[in-house]
Amino acid sequence: MEEIIDEIKELIENKRVSQLHKKLETINSADFPTLFEELDEEEVIVIYRLLSKEKAAEVFAELDSDLQESLINALTDKELKSIIDQLFMDDATDLIEEMPANVVKRILKNINSENRKIINELLDYPEDSAGSIMTVEFVDLKESMTVQEAFDRIKKIGLKKETVYNCYVTDAKRKLLGTVELKDLLVSEREELIKDIMDTNTITVTTIMDKEEVAKKFDKYNFMALPVVDKEERLVGIITIDDAIDVLQEEVAEDFEKMAAMQPIEDSYFKTSVIKHSKNRIVWLLFLMLSSIVTGTIISKYEEAFAAVPILVAFIPMLMDTGGNCGAQSSTLIIRGLANDEIRIKDFFRVWWKEIRVALIVGIILAGVNGIRILLQYQNLQLAYVVGITLVITVIISKSLGCILPILAKKLKLDPAIMAAPLITTIVDTCSVLIFFNVAVMIMNI
């Protein structure tokens, strides 16, 4: 990539327009954002104007919204119109959602009225619905067509990329009757009828279905595209695999953020402002901070105990951390398992039983290693017992909470991801300190 950037820079400098034009057409659209980053704004505009109509639209869809905005401001109305005509309708809709009002006005002015209607419809779907991510461009066929007629129709519509590999058969009322894969058309005789080769076991999604559910269907069934129908079962669009992958990635990113006690950020790391970052982080931090005061209050109740045996205090961090880490391990596995439908609510007891056995093994090893350490460092067998017993109980409790809380959240139709490490750590802290001092008071007769 770096060599290409150098080459392009040199061509710009020497004003080798026709060579530049040729070179640009060989670069993949997805590489242009990287290229543009290395050039100044004027150079970007020069280069962008050199692209062919189709390429210009492809590249445009890949850029981030800041660059899209400055390009739109630099282009003439005619140039803008040509790009927008070439965009997929879902990309055009995304664009309108992200641009400031004055830019939107200019875009809408340069869209023909038919497309403006489609965009308005797309803008109306709820944010997380299948409707909001679907493409309205697809190949529709009729039952009565022959394979040859189908080919002619595909050629005429002339769609790009992934939208062409599945064709949809509809009736006069646009109701979906079946699907035909392009490869099935290819291996069929030219005079065969579509109705004889179409597959009627069609899996569809509705416009209002949650986009995460849709993405999961792609993951499960290995579809390339899925048809989207409205309430009257009319075909209104399709969702292609690339958009489904984006949804899967987004959901994963959100899970990571929620599990680290943040509200999900919508933009990229750098495009989110410091104030917004702080806002997304402070809510959970405040809640968790105030919760951990409980642990502190419990500790202060045992003032006498640690006044008598001050070394007890030194074990608090280790017990809290180990409890937190054990809980984090279990909750992460369970939350992920729930997200992938690998673990279901009805598996609760199976999961819990597994976690308890793991906790026993892990707890005993940790207690053993720590016991040896205490004997070497303090030659205090009582202390080794107190810490060891507390460790085993803490590990069992934390691993239990790590599986109980996420599954409970799922049962209550909450997002299991909020029951992640930070919350469990806070709860386990309280438990471990309580157990620790009680065991100490009992065994050490304080």
Next chain:
Amino acid sequence: MEEIIDEIKELIENKRVSQLHKKLETINSADFPTLFEELDEEEVIVIYRLLSKEKAAEVFAELDSDLQESLINALTDKELKSIIDQLFMDDATDLIEEMPANVVKRILKNINSENRKIINELLDYPEDSAGSIMTVEFVDLKESMTVQEAFDRIKKIGLKKETVYNCYVTDAKRKLLGTVELKDLLVSEREELIKDIMDTNTITVTTIMDKEEVAKKFDKYNFMALPVVDKEERLVGIITIDDAIDVLQEEVAEDFEKMAAMQPIEDSYFKTSVIKHSKNRIVWLLFLMLSSIVTGTIISKYEEAFAAVPILVAFIPMLMDTGGNCGAQSSTLIIRGLANDEIRIKDFFRVWWKEIRVALIVGIILAGVNGIRILLQYQNLQLAYVVGITLVITVIISKSLGCILPILAKKLKLDPAIMAAPLITTIVDTCSVLIFFNVAVMIMNI
């Protein structure tokens, strides 16, 4: 799905074989694992035998290895051979990798010698390489072919699913010259030559490339398939988008596990034994437990301080938890950003500066809220100062570590995911306790 299962069960009970056969063909292959879970083993075998040859192979590839094994044991050699002949070569290779030795022997006996050779080659690629996930089935064309000849060749090879949408043009030595998308064939005239319509800007991957890198290319460029070449630039296979998605999902699962202080489990949650689960979790737990002893040792050095002002001890959990949570937030965002190539090593100072500003805002709010709480509860202004100052410094340190350590790991070519919440919590604990007692000694004149 549940209605379908009930219907199937009824059909089995009443021995309605032909109806059963028809019903089964309408069920998507990916739904069979769920169906089989609800049936007993004998019923599964009865049903499986009713499937058409193609469907049987498709369904087989979807099943988990336990069920595959018991099916293989129930089938005759002839039935087994027919399934294996229909499997994609990469699925067949996966099967051999997972079956016990005696089953492998039976499988190999029923594979023809040509396929056995291919499988042996596939088994030779390193575990995480592009070679290990590629499919050897693809459509290869010659430059000199016409579009019509290309169609004939596609029909003859008659491939399934996603492998047909990109065709690969090779020379006599199998060197890759270019690619032709199926849709380009469709919109071209039948007499045009492949060499005139093929795209020569081909992005390829090598057999030994890391499969994660390959998957990222799919994510960036929205490919449906990528050609794989060997050292001599000969085309040896292709990787299709469904396999790339699997790799992306696997990598994400691994990141979640590493970030929760576990070694990644290779199998599903339930298929991993209690012993294996314990093994994967104990290493990090031991390491972190022993590390947090440092914090304990520091605390015990300040025995005098908390003997004089016992209430200090009550704030340790809150400081530790808040520091840990702040570090977890930053490290999670940075680790994810690095994984998505959104944050690069050279962005280090930009990221750090952002985190420091966020830390200042968040730290001051936390200190303020906590200060009010302390004044209300203890009417102790000094204590409010001590805790507040410690909080602000702790938040800044933890957010700094949360960005420094993952980027440092990346720079050292280690996996940034190991620098996640658990490790940072342990380090921040030590810092926060140290700061806390020093500030306390200073301000309170203990």
